[in-house]
Amino acid sequence: MEKIKFVKVIINHKSNQTDRAYTYKIPEKLIGKIHIASRIIIPFGKGNRTIEGFVVDIVDHIDIDYEKVKYVKSMVEESDILSEELIDLCRWMKEKYLCKFIDAIQCVIPTGISLKSKKRIVLNKNFKEKELSSYRLSEKQGKIIKLLLDRSHVTEDFLKKYLQDSNINAVIKSLEDKNMIVVKNALKSDVNTAFEKKIRLLDKEDIRILINKVNKNAKKQREVLAYLLEHKEVLWGDIKEKMNVSLSTIQTLSDKGFVEMIEVEKRRDPYKNMDVLSTEALALTKEQTFTIQQIIPYIDKNTYKPFLIHGVTGSGKTEVYMQLIHYLFNQSKEAIVLVPEIALTSQMIERFKGRFGNNVAVLHSKLSLGERYDEWNRIKNGEVKIAVGARSAVFAPFKNLGMIIIDEEHEHTYKSDYSPKYHAIDVAKFRCIQNNGVLILGSATPSIESYQKSLNGEYHKIEMRSRFNNNSLPGMEIIDMRKELEKGNKSIFSACLHEGIMNNLKKGEQTILFLNRRGHSTFISCRKCGYVVKCPNCEISLTYHAASFDAVCHYCGYTKKPPKICPACESKYIKYFGVGTEKIEVMTKKYFPQAKVARLDLDTTSKKGEMDRTLDQFKKGKIDILIGTQMIAKGLDFPNVTLVGVIAADTNLNLPDFRANEKTFQLITQVAGRAGRGEILGNVVVQTYGPDHFVIDCAKDHDYKYFYQQEIMLRKEFFYPPYARLINILFTAENEAQLIKETHNFANMLRGKLLECKMNLREVLHGPHPAPLSKIKEKYRWQIIIKSNPVDQNTIKGIINDIRFDNRGNHFSKDINISIDIDPYSML
DNA sequence: AGCACGCCGACT
DNA sequence: GTCGGCGTGCTC
Numbered sequence: 131m132e133k134i135k136f137v138k139v140i141i142n143h144k145s146n147q148t149d150r151a152y153t154y155k156i157p158e159k160l161i162g163k164i165h166i167a168s169r170i171i172i173p174f175g176k177g178n179r180t181i182e183g184f185v186v187d188i189v190d191h192i193d194i195d196y197e198k199v200k201y202v203k204s205m206v207e208e209s210d211i212l213s214e215e216l217i218d219l220c221r222w223m224k225e226k227y228l229c230k231f232i233d234a235i236q237c238v239i240p241t242g243i244s245l246k247s248k249k250r251i252v253l254n255k256n257f258k259e260k261e262l263s264s265y266r267l268s269e270k271q272g273k274i275i276k277l278l279l280d281r282s283h284v285t286e287d288f289l290k291k292y293l294q295d296s297n298i299n300a301v302i303k304s305l306e307d308k309n310m311i312v313v314k315n316a317l318k319s320d321v322n323t324a325f326e327k328k329i330r331l332l333d334k335e336d337i338r339i340l341i342n343k344v345n346k347n348a349k350k351q352r353e354v355l356a357y358l359l360e361h362k363e364v365l366w367g368d369i370k371e372k373m374n375v376s377l378s379t380i381q382t383l384s385d386k387g388f389v390e391m392i393e394v395e396k397r398r399d400p401y402k403n404m405d406v407l408s409t410e411a412l413a414l415t416k417e418q419t420f421t422i423q424q425i426i427p428y429i430d431k432n433t434y435k436p437f438l439i440h441g442v443t444g445s446g447k448t449e450v451y452m453q454l455i456h457y458l459f460n461q462s463k464e465a466i467v468l469v470p471e472i473a474l475t476s477q478m479i480e481r482f483k484g485r486f487g488n489n490v491a492v493l494h495s496k497l498s499l500g501e502r503y504d505e506w507n508r509i510k511n512g513e514v515k516i517a518v519g520a521r522s523a524v525f526a527p528f529k530n531l532g533m534i535i536i537d538e539e540h541e542h543t544y545k546s547d548y549s550p551k552y553h554a555i556d557v558a559k560f561r562c563i564q565n566n567g568v569l570i571l572g573s574a575t576p577s578i579e580s581y582q583k584s585l586n587g588e589y590h591k592i593e594m595r596s597r598f599n600n601n602s603l604p605g606m607e608i609i610d611m612r613k614e615l616e617k618g619n620k621s622i623f624s625a626c627l628h629e630g631i632m633n634n635l636k637k638g639e640q641t642i643l644f645l646n647r648r649g650h651s652t653f654i655s656c657r658k659c660g661y662v663v664k665c666p667n668c669e670i671s672l673t674y675h676a677a678s679f680d681a682v683c684h685y686c687g688y689t690k691k692p693p694k695i696c697p698a699c700e701s702k703y704i705k706y707f708g709v710g711t712e713k714i715e716v717m718t719k720k721y722f723p724q725a726k727v728a729r730l731d732l733d734t735t736s737k738k739g740e741m742d743r744t745l746d747q748f749k750k751g752k753i754d755i756l757i758g759t760q761m762i763a764k765g766l767d768f769p770n771v772t773l774v775g776v777i778a779a780d781t782n783l784n785l786p787d788f789r790a791n792e793k794t795f796q797l798i799t800q801v802a803g804r805a806g807r808g809e810i811l812g813n814v815v816v817q818t819y820g821p822d823h824f825v826i827d828c829a830k831d832h833d834y835k836y837f838y839q840q841e842i843m844l845r846k847e848f849f850y851p852p853y854a855r856l857i858n859i860l861f862t863a864e865n866e867a868q869l870i871k872e873t874h875n876f877a878n879m880l881r882g883k884l885l886e887c888k889m890n891l892r893e894v895l896h897g898p899h900p901a902p903l904s905k906i907k908e909k910y911r912w913q914i915i916i917k918s919n920p921v922d923q924n925t926i927k928g929i930i931n932d933i934r935f936d937n938r939g940n941h942f943s944k945d946i947n948i949s950i951d952i953d954p955y956s957m958l
Numbered sequence: 959a960g961c962a963c964g965c966c967g968a969c970t
Numbered sequence: 971g972t973c974g975g976c977g978t979g980c981t982c
Contacts, residue, residue, distance in 0.1 A: 175961065247960095
């Protein structure tokens with residue numbers, strides 16, 4: 131007799147209490163079919179409701195009561211969406227980020243694919259309409275029955291919308307108890323494979339003879355046959371458009387046995403309308419060749435090897451990436467290319483599609499569920515060899531992964547905001563080790579952590595110092611805005627920047643103005659009593675948007691008209707302070723009425739395609755001055771831009787954030803890189819109130835190394851990463867008093883256990899205290915920050931987990947949400 | 959998540 | 971004395 135085997139299953143419930151592997155028996159019919167990573171359906175709970183689960187292990191014996199163990203019900207039709215490699219990755223993520231196993235799985239599989247139980251409600255066959263009056267029904271019950279008398283069924287989701295109530299379980303149950311309705315449960319995913327019709331010629335006999343068999347009057351049928359003669363098979367959508375035929379024509383031909391209609395899987399292609407310029411490999415500079423030569427041996431060797439390419443903007447990193455990938459192809463291995471965000475993605479995608487055509491799949495959040503799913507499937511099925519995308523593309527399910535490239539590796543977008551708060555570099559490293567792949571991090575301004583690793587040998591460092599056309603880096607001018615004020619210039623433009631813009635307008639060259647704050651005025655305040663207009667849901671000040679005359683909360687979107695009279699002291703001296711991009715736009719139009727001005731920030735790009743439209747206009751020279759936030763700092767490559775103005779370089783410099791210097795240096799360097807990418811030398815004007823700060827100084831001289839030396843000393847002195855490792859535990863709740871109590875409770879337990887481990891409390895534990903954003907969307911936020919020696923972090927993670935789950939009789943209220951961020955990007 | 963169990967207030 | 975409210979605890 132064959133040994134009965136058991137599977138360990140992670141079930142698809144996002145509850146802390148079900149975050150463990152459940153054991154199931156494998157029914158005979160599934161033995162040999164189920165393997166690790168299979169997606170299966172299992173009965174769960176008292177009513178044996180069916181839910182989705184993922185096999186994480188297969189074992190021979192178990193240590194729980196055999197009778198208690200249930201059988202696996204079936205396998206999901208699309209069962210192999212995960213692989214053993216990815217399950218291992220999830221297990222690692224669970225440990226590393228202290229998240230639930232299922233959260234890690236959700237992160238790795240495409241959104242929308244997981245099965246949700248959807249209730250379908252129909253009338254009970256035994257229920258007679260004429261007896262309706264004999265039931266005493268509540269208003270809601272009556273509404274549901276009335277609805278069901280009109281239609282065959284309703285779904286739970288529909289009912290929720292119809293009754294405008296998300297809590298409808300009770301009312302459904304009550305009708306079920308009265309035997310009036312029947313509830314059917316079905317597991318469904320939000321995203322499905324799309325199909326389309328394909329028409330194919332059945333070549334039984336010579337087609338020319340066939341055509342003559344068709345009635346001469348049936349002109350359309352003959353046309354279709356003639357077309358098919360040439361093309362053999364054709365998609366219904368295509369032929370419909372081209373020849374204006376109706377489905378009945380095809381149906382007739384099919385009935386006659388001339389053609390057949392088959393359903394084929396359809397790939398929704400998000401870029402089908404993109405006309406890409408196909409490119410050939412460019413001739414390489416010496417430096418590029420040298421870079422590639424250093425990496426290729428490791429591709430050949432088939433071992434894990436991480437590289438940091440420190441290359442100035444315009445040094446031609448992308449061409450290096452593409453040629454490396456081309457080399458990888460010869461080894462029939464696949465590559466993932468990560469880019470920070472969507473603004474950058476489109477230029478990168480264009481270049482990759484241009485070079486590699488249909489071998490590229492694209493993954494990012496702006497795609498629809500269906501599009502993303504299909505792109506993911508193209509990767510899964512080996513139809514493509516390259517995945518280009520944002521953070522989550524690091525999970526691309528390639529079978530033979532050879533390389534992961536992370537461009538602009540210092541970008542904060544590689545760190546996830548949602549649980550698990552993973553960092554794409556960590557995940558990429560893990561995947562490359564698993565697959566013996568090459569990891570390539572590229573940046574002009576590497577993160578302090580990465581650069582340190584490249585100095586201590588953990589990463590192989592490669593430098594690219596010269597710009598592609600041998601252009602020099604743009605000249606930087608630092609303007610002390612305090613001196614401007616002394617000279618009587620109260621405008622937001624220094625004399626120097628003003629003159630530069632004027633000159634550019636005369637010469638017909640373009641200008642970019644950068645400010646990292648959107649809106650018109652960043653806060654509204656009473657000059658008499660100091661009252662500041664704040665969001666009632668979030669503890670932050672509202673930003674004034676002049677276009678709509680609204681005061682808007684940038685965290686929750688709360689909007690109201692700004693007060694004309696101070697609500698606190700009833701004075702009329704309400705003033706608008708702080709400058710945002712919207713105000714810059716207004717001022718620019720005022721000072722340079724002859725210029726064509728456009729603005730790019732979150733407010734102007736919320737409409738789909740708006741961003742590409744503006745950038746296209748800019749590219750065509752229809753815009754003289756482009757104003758924007760972060761999103762114009764990165765990647766844009768316009769040769770006619772010869773002047774970049776940084777309106778206020780130090781907005782972030784004085785924030786209580788250990789990464790403030792790093793962020794500022796990176797931002798100035800990046801924005802500066804937008805200037806002088808063409809034939810003409812570029813110029814950058816940086817306005818600041820603190821021109822002596824070493825960050826400004828280093829940025830001016832394009833001196834990353836000196837910046838690094840200064841900054842790493844500060845990190846050491848104040849015990850910050852990479853010398854320390856951070857953990858941020860964020861507690862949120864609506865009830866502030868309870869939140870504070872529970873947070874302190876947690877901190878006390880933590881303190882006790884840390885003492886047991888002989889940790890230096892003063893150094894390690896910070897807080898609890900209100901989070902820098904102490905209230906967002908009606909929820910109060912408190913946090914505990916743990917700063918430790920890198921070697922101690924695992925111990926501390928263990929302690930946190932113990933407190934979270936092992937505290938029987940001392941548990942934390944369900945009303946309090948605990949979110950753990952391991953190695954947070956910043957403390958803000 | 960969702961379902962059963964169990965303990966308190968409003969009603970027949 | 972019972973119906974039903976939802977707080978609590980468990981699901982292989």
